Amino acid sequence: MYVSTPPEFGQAIAPHARSGQDFRRAAPQTRSLAEGANLFHEGDAARSLYIVNTGILRLIRYQENGQRRVLGFCYPGDTVGFPLDGRHAADCEAVVPAQVTILKSYGLQAGSIHPRLQQKLLEAALQEISSMQDHFMTLGRKSATQKLASFLMRCADRIGRPLGDCTHFDLPMPRRDIADYLGLTPETVSRTFTQLRNMKALMLDHIYTVVLLDRTLLESLAEDAD
Amino acid sequence: MYVSTPPEFGQAIAPHARSGQDFRRAAPQTRSLAEGANLFHEGDAARSLYIVNTGILRLIRYQENGQRRVLGFCYPGDTVGFPLDGRHAADCEAVVPAQVTILKSYGLQAGSIHPRLQQKLLEAALQEISSMQDHFMTLGRKSATQKLASFLMRCADRIGRPLGDCTHFDLPMPRRDIADYLGLTPETVSRTFTQLRNMKALMLDHIYTVVLLDRTLLESLAEDAD
DNA sequence: CGCGGTCTTGAGGTATCTCAATTGGAGTGG
């Protein structure tokens, strides 16, 4: 149960331990990532958590046979890097240039971090669990149309911005990412986009910008069994 | 899900606990559930967390169109009831008669709970996240055989017990539960069981007991792309 | 022994995958 304290441990928590100040006071460390750059790899020792400031990240895991899974996309405000047994359980890459705030969290396992920070982590973890549960609903027995419609609705709720009567948002990840996220092939994703376009549910601008034209239609597509 | 909070939960934190504040001292409240009984509903205010002592629980969510999803099965040692915004995000039912320990966690959101408990919750939540990520790997683009084989391997690792050279375990949930968990139909689950039986990967005893005969074969089935 | 439910098995339809060709857009160099 006890984890031997690594040498860096003391330094890492020193600011909090000594001053007893709110961890947010500590000068925040940040890191910038170019498109496609890697924040951490699966199996890396997890010494930090990260909060996305700008850009979009993706969490990826590979199967033994090389198949790729996108576990999720991380938008500004999201927390990434939750460890399991002190290690990262997935790769994390920048979909577009991104910047993250680094939260040193040495000793997460040992329970010696600042309670306030711990509280934040717990809340973020609970949020993450809930969000993953939502995703389960999307992944299970659903048609490609339902999956993509659900995904787009969630995007709209999360990052959508008004454009006249409509909502629009960027979807800067390649089709393969969306496919690997929804459990489909890129071809099927593409076909489904075309289908949604044909039924006037949405418009595509430069393929990476989505304009939702008929939210009601999309909603019914996301829910209906056929 | 396969969250491995140890059953000796209270003891685990004992070394750190200093005073009579130790929540373990409070007579642990438990609750017994008959088969099919409900522990909590989606949307209920989440005033407690639960640790499974005996039996098996299932977490369930329904879609707007009535489709059912099994988000996970909870075995002894697992923690259930993680709230989102103070509410439960899924229904929880007993697959077989079960008993749970109730952890009063009022004020989880407010951070007013015992730090050690909070630490434990965080660890349990991290386990949960990791376990859900594993499940994502199973749900995505995989054949029915791969899904069921993966599921059975995870069951074997978690609850399997030796039987001669083999491993066996109970799988007391109806086929529909497994289907709703893996994103398949009960018919396909049944057919896939038959298939695995025919290729001598496993035996079924009373349909609710599984005997793994050829672990290697199952492993390759779980991983291979075809 | 008959009833009700679940599990299994069967036959056919269909949505998605696979493989392959075409289009389209961004970046480069003439």
Add this chain to the structure above:
DNA sequence: CCACTCCAATTGAGATACCTCAAGACCGCG
């Protein structure tokens, strides 16, 4: 500014795995 290249997205055609619907088998139980 235009051609060229390269890679991703789209579209097409055929194969197939899974779903749907339906019938039959297998319990557990009154």
